[in-house]
Amino acid sequence: MNRKILCLKDGPYEVRGPVRIEDADGNVTETEGMAHHLCRCGASQIKPFCDGSHETAGFVSE
Ligand code: FES
Numbered sequence: 001m002n003r004k005i006l007c008l009k010d011g012p013y014e015v016r017g018p019v020r021i022e023d024a025d026g027n028v029t030e031t032e033g034m035a036h037h038l039c040r041c042g043a044s045q046i047k048p049f050c051d052g053s054h055e056t057a058g059f060v061s062e
Pocket residue numbers: 011012013038039040041042043044049050051052053054055
């Protein structure tokens with residue numbers, strides 16, 4: 001299965017494909033091929049994942 005990271009306009013990184021995501025505390029998420037969204041705006045309350053806060057924060061990717 002292909003692995004891919006998409007940089008969504010004014011939003012998070014979308015991770016596709018089977019990958020292992022490990023946060024700074026060592027918590028692991030295995031994506032099992034499902035798309036996951038990683039915060040790149042810094043406003044998420046559930047880092048490293050996006051919780052949609054980029055919209056209210058007015059994050060602009062470019
Ligand atoms: S990119 Fe969505 S909350 Fe940060």
